[in-house]
Amino acid sequence: MGKIIAVANQKGGVGKTTTSVNLSTILAKKGKRVILIDADPQGNATSGLGIDKEVESSLYDVLINGVDIISTLQDTCIGTLKLCPSNMNLAGAEVELVSLMSREQRLKEKLDVIKSGVDYVFIDCPPSLGLITLNSFTAADSVLIPVQCEYYALEGLGQLINTINLVKRHLNKSLEIEGAVLTMYDVRTNLSNQVVREVKRYFDDKVYKTVIPRNIKLSEAPSFGMPITLYDPKSKGSRCYEKLAREVLSNNKGI
Numbered sequence: 001m002g003k004i005i006a007v008a009n010q011k012g013g014v015g016k017t018t019t020s021v022n023l024s025t026i027l028a029k030k031g032k033r034v035i036l037i038d039a040d041p042q043g044n045a046t047s048g049l050g051i052d053k054e055v056e057s058s059l060y061d062v063l064i065n066g067v068d069i070i071s072t073l074q075d076t077c078i079g080t081l082k083l084c085p086s087n088m089n090l091a092g093a094e095v096e097l098v099s100l101m102s103r104e105q106r107l108k109e110k111l112d113v114i115k116s117g118v119d120y121v122f123i124d125c126p127p128s129l130g131l132i133t134l135n136s137f138t139a140a141d142s143v144l145i146p147v148q149c150e151y152y153a154l155e156g157l158g159q160l161i162n163t164i165n166l167v168k169r170h171l172n173k174s175l176e177i178e179g180a181v182l183t184m185y186d187v188r189t190n191l192s193n194q195v196v197r198e199v200k201r202y203f204d205d206k207v208y209k210t211v212i213p214r215n216i217k218l219s220e221a222p223s224f225g226m227p228i229t230l231y232d233p234k235s236k237g238s239r240c241y242e243k244l245a246r247e248v249l250s251n252n253k254g255i
Contacts, residue, residue, distance in 0.1 A: 016124055022241040025227035034118065037124065051225075059072065070114060140175060150184065154199070178206075181244060213240060217231065
């Protein structure tokens, strides 16, 4: 049985998509069967894997029109990694979901059908705590939280944790926190080190040992439609995501 991990933080620009794309790619390169679901209307995970956003079926069709996820899946640069794409149509889904039956369960119902055929499903959540994110949390086994090493890093985390707890209480009793990963770390600043200490105090043993640094190559890779491991496998960013992937595998030995 596969594991579904939602990558979430309602704060934008913290490395959700970079983490989703690169973890998915690295685990697929290690032979795992992986599906990445782009749940952000901006479609950055879709373009970050070099896939055209103007596809026949996307996550919007899964949530609103009841289309099976399998029929939306696109091949990627890695044979065992498939992508459920997203585009701006998804922006309207927040409003359209409001009037639908079992509106928080729609993604879960579709993923339950395919879960046994994969090892990992990553959901790249939008930077909000709306109905798309609630669908992701209801479908997921756990939530991975990227936290940027900057002054406002912990602002809003309380609200995110509160939402996770509400979903756990009412919609998905088995939902857990997979872990917090520190991103955009700058070794030269005292602030980055201070944020690391604060996040470790906040999440205790749920913080990954691997810290993702600020890295030019990580920023460049999406514009070429490539994950960092293909764009520049020797870069510091690539090596750090490789280490993070090993941690994720170590924490999920049964998968």
